[in-house]
Amino acid sequence: MSRLSELFEQKNKRVLNVYCTAGYPHLNSTMEVMNSLQKNGADIIELGMPYSDPLADGEVIQNSSLIALENGMTIDALFEQLATMRTSIHIPVVLMGYMNPILQYGFEDFCKKAKSVGVDGLILPDLPLYEFEQVYGTTIKVNELDFIFLVTPETPETRLRKLDSLSSGFLYAVSSSATTGTDKDFTKVAMYLERLKSMQLKNPFLVGFGIKDKASFDAVNVYANGAIIGSAYIQALSKGKDVETTTKTFLEGVLSN
Amino acid sequence: MHLFNELTNYQQPSEEGYYGQYGGAYIPEMLYSNVETLKTQYLQIMDDPAFKAEVAALLKDYVGRPTPLFYAERLSAEIGAKIYLKREDLCHTGAHKINNTVGQIILAQRLGKKKIIAETGAGQHGVATATVCALKGMECVVYMGEKDIERQAPNVARMKMLGATVVPAKSGSKTLKDATNEAIRAWINEPDTTHYIIGSVVGPHPYPDMVARFQSVISAEMRTQLEAVTGSALPTHVVACVGGGSNAAGAFYHYLNEPTVELVAVEAAGHGVYSGMSAATTQLGSAGILHGSKSIVMQTKDGQVVEPHSISAGLDYPGIGPLHAFLYESKRGTFMSATDEAALEWAFHLSEIEGIIPALETAHAFAVLPEMNLKPTDVVIVCLSGRGDKDLATYMQAMDMK
Numbered sequence A: 001m002s003r004l005s006e007l008f009e010q011k012n013k014r015v016l017n018v019y020c021t022a023g024y025p026h027l028n029s030t031m032e033v034m035n036s037l038q039k040n041g042a043d044i045i046e047l048g049m050p051y052s053d054p055l056a057d058g059e060v061i062q063n064s065s066l067i068a069l070e071n072g073m074t075i076d077a078l079f080e081q082l083a084t085m086r087t088s089i090h091i092p093v094v095l096m097g098y099m100n101p102i103l104q105y106g107f108e109d110f111c112k113k114a115k116s117v118g119v120d121g122l123i124l125p126d127l128p129l130y131e132f133e134q135v136y137g138t139t140i141k142v143n144e145l146d147f148i149f150l151v152t153p154e155t156p157e158t159r160l161r162k163l164d165s166l167s168s169g170f171l172y173a174v175s176s177s178a179t180t181g182t183d184k185d186f187t188k189v190a191m192y193l194e195r196l197k198s199m200q201l202k203n204p205f206l207v208g209f210g211i212k213d214k215a216s217f218d219a220v221n222v223y224a225n226g227a228i229i230g231s232a233y234i235q236a237l238s239k240g241k242d243v244e245t246t247t248k249t250f251l252e253g254v255l256s257n
Numbered sequence B: 001m002h003l004f005n006e007l008t009n010y011q012q013p014s015e016e017g018y019y020g021q022y023g024g025a026y027i028p029e030m031l032y033s034n035v036e037t038l039k040t041q042y043l044q045i046m047d048d049p050a051f052k053a054e055v056a057a058l059l060k061d062y063v064g065r066p067t068p069l070f071y072a073e074r075l076s077a078e079i080g081a082k083i084y085l086k087r088e089d090l091c092h093t094g095a096h097k098i099n100n101t102v103g104q105i106i107l108a109q110r111l112g113k114k115k116i117i118a119e120t121g122a123g124q125h126g127v128a129t130a131t132v133c134a135l136k137g138m139e140c141v142v143y144m145g146e147k148d149i150e151r152q153a154p155n156v157a158r159m160k161m162l163g164a165t166v167v168p169a170k171s172g173s174k175t176l177k178d179a180t181n182e183a184i185r186a187w188i189n190e191p192d193t194t195h196y197i198i199g200s201v202v203g204p205h206p207y208p209d210m211v212a213r214f215q216s217v218i219s220a221e222m223r224t225q226l227e228a229v230t231g232s233a234l235p236t237h238v239v240a241c242v243g244g245g246s247n248a249a250g251a252f253y254h255y256l257n258e259p260t261v262e263l264v265a266v267e268a269a270g271h272g273v274y275s276g277m278s279a280a281t282t283q284l285g286s287a288g289i290l291h292g293s294k295s296i297v298m299q300t301k302d303g304q305v306v307e308p309h310s311i312s313a314g315l316d317y318p319g320i321g322p323l324h325a326f327l328y329e330s331k332r333g334t335f336m337s338a339t340d341e342a343a344l345e346w347a348f349h350l351s352e353i354e355g356i357i358p359a360l361e362t363a364h365a366f367a368v369l370p371e372m373n374l375k376p377t378d379v380v381i382v383c384l385s386g387r388g389d390k391d392l393a394t395y396m397q398a399m400d401m402k
Helices: A003-010 A027-039 A059-070 A075-082 A099-105 A107-117 A129-142 A157-166 A186-198 A214-221 A231-239 A243-255 B029-047 B049-063 B073-079 B097-110 B124-136 B146-151 B153-161 B176-189 B207-215 B217-230 B246-255 B322-329 B340-354 B360-367 B388-401
Strands: A015-021 A044-048 A093-096 A121-123 A171-174 A205-208 A226-229 B069-071 B082-086 B115-120 B139-145 B165-169 B194-197 B237-241 B262-270 B286-290 B293-297 B333-339 B379-383
Touching: A015 A027, A015 A059, A015 A205, A015 A231, A015 A243, A027 A044, A027 A075, A027 A243, A044 A059, A059 A231, A075 A099, A075 A107, A099 A107, A099 B286, A107 A129, A129 A157, A171 A186, A186 A205, A186 A214, A214 A226, A214 A243, A226 A231, A231 A243, B029 B049, B029 B097, B029 B176, B029 B207, B049 B097, B069 B217, B073 B082, B073 B340, B082 B217, B097 B115, B097 B124, B097 B194, B097 B207, B097 B246, B115 B124, B115 B176, B124 B139, B124 B153, B139 B146, B139 B176, B146 B153, B146 B165, B153 B165, B153 B388, B165 B176, B176 B194, B207 B217, B207 B246, B207 B322, B217 B246, B217 B379, B237 B246, B237 B360, B246 B262, B246 B322, B246 B379, B262 B322, B262 B340, B262 B360, B293 B322, B322 B333, B333 B340, B333 B360, B340 B360, B340 B388, B360 B379, B360 B388
Parallel strands: A015 A044, A015 A226, A044 A093, A093 A121, A171 A205, A205 A226, B082 B379, B115 B139, B115 B194, B139 B165, B237 B262, B237 B379, B262 B333
Antiparallel strands: B069 B082, B286 B293
8 A cells, every 4th residue: 555545544633744945945845844844743744856847836946946056956866865765754755747857767767766765645737637547647556656636626527536546646626726825715615626526536635735824724624634745844944944843833834713 | 649630731730629549628627618608609700701701891990901911022032942831920900910819809899708817928919909899899908928028128118008907927047838828827717708719729729820810911902912913822931920820810810731841840949959048949948838728838857937038028939839839840830940039130131132120030930031042933931910000119229239
């Protein structure tokens, strides 16, 4: 059983997935950030691989990606940093990134390497369903990586069911059509999340985009199995003193009762 | 690989938008509904006789089509071949870009959209979009690189006068690539009410095919006009500059399946193809994904998109439309390049010998004529894609330095 499946078997409420950008704030911060996230209560780490043209990301993650690239982050460098990750990290780790850098690395090599360092799954927002089915899906499955599709309020039901059936680990429910870090009124997405909840999906679902604090985390957890926080944490890191203090304060705020 | 379709008809990509291995729609799920709607409806809408009539009427009475096919006598004598100029510079707003925006604005109305967004490099597409939005009373937001806003000030002023909001793209190289990213992000944030008018034959399927079809009016007219003058619709060569490649796609379109016609695409070599300051994508790029489609992309070995350079904002783009990538790979197209210096020189030269001040982008197409080894019997059509008014600041600077 995959680490993600195990996690959701043990915990299917208030699962917290936190996004961080590899190589940010410093090239060698990656493991420090991940350890700190694990220590302070994150259930899943979504590790972003920086790209020059991140279409689905808002300003905050764009900036962190740019800094990470300037710091010298590459996929090669990342796999080196993650080589001994499993000596300290026991929670699931999913890589998030865009297709182009992965294609240049070699898609198959990428999947093999990811699996070998202990990565559990992939989130690739610009790998659409058609290409997944035609070309890339098999390689992902052969390498026993979970693949997490995004669904939105506009995704038609038949397509949503198909994306659910092809996903494993969890399903990424985009709170509303938006880039990351966009503020949205959660009362408006409640109906969508209610619908998702009532659909009896194969996968648990986590809500992402616009989750930034305790209030928004609590609001979506009424319906979802958990949520994904990205921009708000990156913003905190960019302003905070050191990684551990910032992460501790930030996650305490989100998870407090 | 099963995605590779056997293209014998270059005008028609596969159902999923592939020209050979290039094309497709690599878009986040947030754009799926919008792009799917376009994909399932564009051909049907474009085939509708009422739609066709509406577009044709605007192209005639508003844009001023057909644009002339002009025999350039002095240029022909100098080069030693018969050279015709397709005068897209005479279109309303000064370039071919409006052929596409006229079509897409009516299409957007059919889709019930209220707001238009667009990206622009040199500002010609932005102006063409702002123009049709004013005409149809639709809200218009144009994303433009901060660097391009500086170097194309007259077009920024024109867009504002036409009622558009110009939003500076401040990320990355602050040019066309980044303006396109910002426009796509804006579309993701407002998918229901907004239509994105892409200005070139780039982006996710169906944009490359849709824009090529709207621009194909250029070569449709070329055929009729050339036949009237020479008795044959077929030239030996068609020459056009290529950034994303919309004027080239339009000028090539009705000749794509005519193997005797050599299609010459001219890229911007900047300071020189291998100078590190260039936008010659096919020469420097490799297969990659940019702005929602697979094509040839200028990138590092790590797959980060490279900042290109060209003196002309309209060619300053690290990608190329998937149709052109396929023309390059299949060798159906001949790809050449011209430097900043050669383009500038030819902008002045064309002005002096034909009385036509071309856009900097267009000047690149002329710069390769001496290198084409043309024969006196050759019949060459150069797509004169735009006029040079917007580049006057650059031209004035060049005159001061002479």
